[in-house]
Amino acid sequence: MTPDQTPDPRVPLLLVSGLTASPNAELAELLRMAGPGTAVVHHDLREIHSGVVRRRLRLEQRDQLTVLELAHGCVSCTLREDLLPLLRHLARMPQVRRIVVRLDEAMEPEPVSWAIRNVLVGDHPVIDDVDLRTVLTVVDCATFLADVTGDDALAERNLQASPEDERTVAQVALSQVEFADVLVLAGAATDAWTAAKASAILDRVAPSVSRVELSRIDGHSVLDAVPPDARRGEVTDMHGALLRGQPPVHVDCGIGLVTFTAQRPFHPERLHDALDVLLDGVVRTRGRAWVASQPDVAFWIESAGGGLGIGHAGPWLAAPDGPAWTDVSPERRTLASLRWHPVHGDRAQELVVVTDQTTPDEIDAALRGALLTEEELAAGPGVWQNYPDPFGDWHEEPCEDTETGPARHDATAANRKEDQ
Structure with missing residues (x-):
């Protein structure tokens, strides 16, 4: 920082996404333990078809579970009615130095990032209070290839984000990967061919995204892997370039x-x-x-x-x-x-x-x-x-x-x- 620069008063915000709950929670915990004053927020959408969302907030010694009843169970309502106002509230608490939002497995980080930047809470968007530093996506190496090449709907795995959610598992998994700044690889593929084919897919859908192994990182080193040119939650221009980075054009493992x-x-x-x-x-x-x-x-x-x-x-x-x-x-x-x-x-x-x-x-x-x-x-x-x-x-x-x-x-x- 040069002498004439003013420090950014906003609270750093990190998003964690991924299709598998356990490694997502592990990464969020690593980030929480990396420094004092880290608040971790998680919305569980498994009962959203009944209009119920369970929100867990962890901050220092506080571990609070809140049951939210929504007039219409959907991600949009969860964001608008609870997550965005909560982010503003946390950002204005003096003891909060960083916020980690662990997204539900069915949530894609791009529309969440868009909402943080564009949806008004009061007279201003929440981006006025938080600095979206990075998006981290956890990839379950044991299931990734089957997830992105299969035909399963989210409903078949009880992962719907609303009663009307018709998305496939592959659509969500790839959207999470494509929008990430860092891919956190959890577990291991079942065999070498599966690992190679999954890697070939990642090389083509997310060629510029860094990859680290969950078993070898802590809450500090994972953030060190964020590249200088990371998008950091910037929403894709639908009339912009379709490829980020330089994906290989040759066929590899059939991909x-x-x-x-x-x-x-x-x-x-x-x-x-x-x-x-x-x-x-x-x-x-x-x-x-x-x-x-x-x-x-x-x-x-x-x-x-x-x-x-x-x-x-x-x-x-x-x-x-x-x-x-x-x-x-x-x-x-x-x-x-x-x-x-x-x-x-x-x-x-x-x-x-x-x-x-x-x-x-x-x-x-x-x-x-x-x-x-x-x-x-x-x-x-x-x-x-x-x-x-x-x-x-x-x-x-x-x-x-x-x-x-x-x-x-x-x-x-x-x-x-x-x-x-």
Whole structure:
């Protein structure tokens, strides 16, 4: 710190996420024991279907369990009604020097980080009181490969975050990993092949994220592993780069990486028919799509473990109601400039697919076959907007009026493979 810099008065905040309760609790305890004045908060959502959340707060000699009864049992309500006000309260207690939030296994750190930065508690967001220093995700090495390549729904493991939660285990596990600053590896894989294949997946979905072993760290050394360029809870720009770091492009243990790009729109019905290729033999899909029948809005597509999410990512810059260039991030402006088309502007297809049993060539062929043909392209937007559109009706999330997540969660159609 230089002499003219003022110390940040905010209380440091650490988020711990992961699919397995026991190692998550172990890491949170290591962080609690690392120094005096560390408060650890955990919300247990296992009874949220009944509108009940159990909150545990540990601070010095205090170990308090509180049963919360919510009018509507969901993560949004838990955040808005309890976690965010609690964080502000703790940050203003003089004995609290650091806060650790151990997220429930079903919670993804990105929407929590978004809420901390954007949801008002009183007149200000909680980020005015806390400094989100890092996101730590625990990876259970014994189950990770099966979790991210399987089709289990959270409900099948009693891990739902609300009665309406249709996410798959793979969707949550990969979201937790992708948003982390450090991956804390717990336990061991069942064999060398499983370990190698799991590592190949991590190399492609989180190439820039540090990895440490839970058995070899303490509450200080795990924080030393946070890289200088860590995102530290910064929410992903949905129109920014889809890859962080430099993932390997070769196939390793059957795991490959496909980057699909094109500067012509998808036919809505052919895209809908092609979505199965993103569900079978695929570990992860993330990216933006330009659909001919809805030319002014970018679609956001995510898939994992037989689960598919399709939502709106907001208007393209070239859309009539698109944002001004000065209102978007420098990264988005740069990417748009590199691909700008004299007629279609920044509209384009950009998808990143991590493959397993499906080959990269199969992915590319299926997606390319869903693009408009030369004849269809020549017909123009007036014709495109009259195409039958299976994406016209959007699923609405519960607590729609109090949404606490990034834009892509505003209208997400979550489907299982067997429902396609």
